[in-house]
Amino acid sequence: MTYCVGLLVRDGLVMIADTRTNAGIDNIAVFRKLKIVSEKGRRVLAIATSGNLSVSQSVLSLLAEGVENPETGELETLDSQPTMFKAAQLVGRAVREVWRVDGPGLEQMTARFDVQLLFGGQVAGGRLRLFMIYAAGNFIEVTPDTPYFQIGEHKYGKPILDRAVTYDTDLYDALKIGLISMDSTMRSNLGVGPPIDILVLRKDALEPELDYRIEPSEPYFLDLRERWSKALRSAHMEIPRPPYGSNVPGDI
């Protein structure tokens, strides 16, 4: 399992990915799922992946080696894409190419061709953007109405995002809320686990402001987990008890 979340707010982009992979509950390992490609002043591109690890790794390898442009026959990499939209299309082409090679074999073994990606970043001259790319190579883009995307085990960590994140949320508050969302997910699904890779990319900076791995023992993250649990526990205490039944005062 995997959990990745990307948040695009007014001031910038946050991407967060766990690192746990499992082939069954008895075969757990640590793999980085957040890949960052950057050239200072020109572009910062980040890909977070979920799904079948062989598929997502092949997509990344193919993007590094180059995906053939069907019209020109040339090999293209992320470095050569002039816009985020063109770069997202290239990632989609890479996904479809891996499907062409590995998809039928996977299906023959009744395994699903399962991959989903978050693709965010900025190319000089364009705006900061965040896409979610599907197994068919198609993609959607974040808009201010719902300024985040999730891939993998998305349900446990969604309620906090639904309520606390807007496009105007401060960049480091977005990071914090993303980490709370990650914590909620890790608490309820053992298939999602630390360390946690994070990227903070400020709008128009064209270099990562933060590219960091949070280790499980890190005091800030332990403190966040403890405070959030406590906040959840105490939050419901502020709410009056239901005015039904025998032991409750009538006024609420």
Added chain:
Amino acid sequence: MTYCVGLLVRDGLVMIADTRTNAGIDNIAVFRKLKIVSEKGRRVLAIATSGNLSVSQSVLSLLAEGVENPETGELETLDSQPTMFKAAQLVGRAVREVWRVDGPGLEQMTARFDVQLLFGGQVAGGRLRLFMIYAAGNFIEVTPDTPYFQIGEHKYGKPILDRAVTYDTDLYDALKIGLISMDSTMRSNLGVGPPIDILVLRKDALEPELDYRIEPSEPYFLDLRERWSKALRSAHMEIPRPPYGSNVPGDI
């Protein structure tokens, strides 16, 4: 979709069920999923159901008409079961009987024989118990370590339960936390919706203390939803921003 939660705390049992059914997003209806059978001073039994509505309704109809006891040939109903364990076994037998009749036809149409039930209550002379019954007719029972079960769309509403409910939680706090869990689920999954049926059964009372339907417009529930959203939004503000990146003070 469906969401039902049952909480068994020291003082009693809470069961909560939504009422939305959908055959596709364009075919939504209201069906009661919480069935209560009680005879004052003798027994209170409650069944909450999720899964294929035709299956769960057939299980309930069969339990009302009587399930044949394979050893005696007699028809047995919930009214005649001397203990909660025997009653849970009877529900399991009803599930298997519906499987025998409808299972093969469903599978031929590539529909799953999909049903899961919460079964809670007390029979005079025995203790208050809560079971989760699977499509195979087998079941598990709540213990004080994890004093709740969920069926249906369980993920969105699990984080609050994981953190706020223990066996020693007050009975009406358990109801409140269950309603918060229901609210979290309804907010994130349109397939789960109001009105909401609730049962509160105090230990050894042998009659429902509360058997109630919360309508969507009810002031208490609207207030709970609003307060919980506000509490979630403000809870994260109490947590310091991450000590990473450029715009954050070094001390946390």
